[in-house]
Amino acid sequence: MEESAWRVLLGTWPGRVGVALIAALALVSAGVLLLLPLDFGRVWNDPSAWADLPKAAPPEWSAYLLGVRPxxxxxxxxxxxxxxxxxxxxxxxxxxxxxxxxxxxxxxxxxxxxxxxxxxxxxxxxxxxxxxxxxxxxxxxxxxxxxxxxxxxxxxxxxxxxxxxxxxxxxxxxxxxxxxxxxxxxxxxxxxxxxxxxxxxxxxxxxxxxxxxxxxxxxxxxxxxxxxxxxxxxGGSHYGLMGTDGVGRDLMLGLMYGFPVALGIGLFASVLVTSIGALLGLLSGYYRGAVEAVIQRAADVVANVPLLPLLIFLSFVLRPSVITIMALLVAFSWPGLAIVIRSMVLQITPLPFVEASRAMGSSDLRVMLLHVLPQLAPYLLAQTVFFAPSAILAEAGLSFLGLGDPTIPTWGQILELGFRTGAVFTGYWWWVIPPGLLLALTGIAFASLAMGLEPLASPKMRRQ
CATH class of the missing domain: 2.60.120 (Jelly Rolls)
Structure with missing residues (x-):
């Protein structure tokens, strides 16, 4: 991103908040990847690794707030x-x-x-x-x-x-x-x-x-x-910063491991969706004719498929994994962007600088990459940021329904296990509130960043 783009992004409160939150999430994710083993999911699902810890113990600081020495x-x-x-x-x-x-x-x-x-x-x-x-x-x-x-x-x-x-x-x-x-x-x-x-x-x-x-x-x-x-x-009557679950697992470690998982799902899925949607929209808007008809009719069909029931069905039929969830999200999330990009390309291609490039004998690929795509870049960047929290929440929703990847801990899985074992009804608030707050915080971070990027996508919104 150019220096002027950074100035526009950091010139708004939502942009500054979004950058700060995303930077914090990225730093935590990097620290987790450095400190925790990559196969932490195996340790998380091994009851013997947590056998010494107390079961369903609240955080230590909660005892001090109540004036009790744990x-x-x-x-x-x-x-x-x-x-x-x-x-x-x-x-x-x-x-x-x-x-x-x-x-x-x-x-x-x-x-x-x-x-x-x-x-x-x-x-x-x-x-x-x-x-x-x-x-x-x-x-x-x-x-x-x-x-x-x-x-x-x-x-x-x-x-x-x-x-x-x-x-x-x-x-x-x-x-x-x-x-x-x-x-x-x-x-x-x-x-x-x-x-x-x-x-x-x-x-x-x-x-x-x-x-x-x-x-x-x-x-x-x-x-x-x-x-x-x-x-x-x-065994402690209370344990750690975030307590333990019914198996004795340290929830702090599970929540921390959820940071790189959530960011990885959000970024990879949003980049792939944006890339596919932009490519198909660019091709259909530039070439028109049969190419446009095939791509747009396919987009219409896929866009009218009810996504959540289909995700639930396919996640149930296929082997649940993060890769499967991301593949399903990407496969059924590109049509909306492809339709919008097509309409934008139809407005850009008649512009004089595009016609001049064609008249000079530039190839179609050169025209699309050097003249059309740069006009779409600010909008595509904003759409990439907008889609990231949707992918994160979709994975959390599937995990909450018991259809997530069982081999790694995610915020949605921690929520699902808490609800399935009655944590809400038994007062185990530390099992439910922290993952919910982290999901909300991640959504706020990406939403704030997207609001800060709006002036780049729509120059009319820039301050004069």
Missing amino acids: SLQREVELEPVVRGDGYEVLEATFALESDLPPSHLIVKVRSVSFQRDPPALLIDLIRPDGIAVPVARVSPPGPRAGESPPFLRYAERPLRVEVGPGSEGVAYMSRELAARYGVQLSGTEQPSHLLFGAPDPSSGRLVVLRGRYAVRAAFYGSEGDRVGSVSVVL
Whole structure:
């Protein structure tokens, strides 16, 4: 774009806002492509990659706005304090000063090796009030047929033991709270409230027992037996900047990955639609006759096809993917532009400079590229910007209907999953509002840029 065109674009408030927003979206998209792996969709759809994170946890900042100190996500690594041949004690301490208990407690054991019989690993949570809660009892599988020592277990993937309902630790704490504090439990208490709670003296209800906790692991084996590492994951009551979904996925990462996906769909689809529509409109307006009749009748037929039902049907029949969605959008979105470009070419071709070029013996291709197309360029640029949000919203609409590409996270897919799992009715606002706002912001960005480009497409609108 020439310097004068930039001056016209930046001379209006919509143009400045549009340029600023598009630049911000582009910078975020570039950062995401540099920081996140290109196959992030595989990680996003792998539940084991998010197994340690809390499920449906709100953002951390929302707790501070309510004046509540949340329990933050952390993993505590146990360190050896006593080590012998076939015997080892590991221990770690952590402070709990939050108003809310951790959402869950997970024990992770890695790389257990033994020579003969499987060793035993006993893990206890020691509370500030002195109660030692047995949270995990681990014994790896014994030797397999044809396997020779040393036998190695949990090397590639750690063993995860979640202390949940019905576990030994939860049942133990139910008995201890009743015996020590006289608490009458309803049986519906969350495991984390039992593990990290104590009765409030005034109300009698369970509240967080603040103080310093310890986790102790005792490893019993034979000579030469070893345990690689033991850690404890304390799930946060709140998580990150955007919270998590029902699977435990970090919504911040999914929303960030949606930036390059949305911009890629919008820009590629709009450029292809504009190119095809401009080419067919230019050919039909310049050559007239049979070429014009064939192109315009084809445009009339395609333009009268109901786009949304057809997109839904073809997305259902074909394998859902971003490429399929863009191909369908391009295939059925060019007729309107081709019809308008044809009418513009009919007005341009009789102009004196075009007739003079023809009289000098210029080829049709030279006339179209050097004399006709430059007159259409401002309008085509504006149409490219105008169509981008339509393509983004079309993909989001198909994803919201469950017909999007399941291999990559998009804003429409996050919305669809939130609605499908009842996020709106259960109050999981962080699952629905952010992707909706990002879709609206992207539409505003392109609309503002298009409004700033209007003086270029229509010189009458330029300020004198």
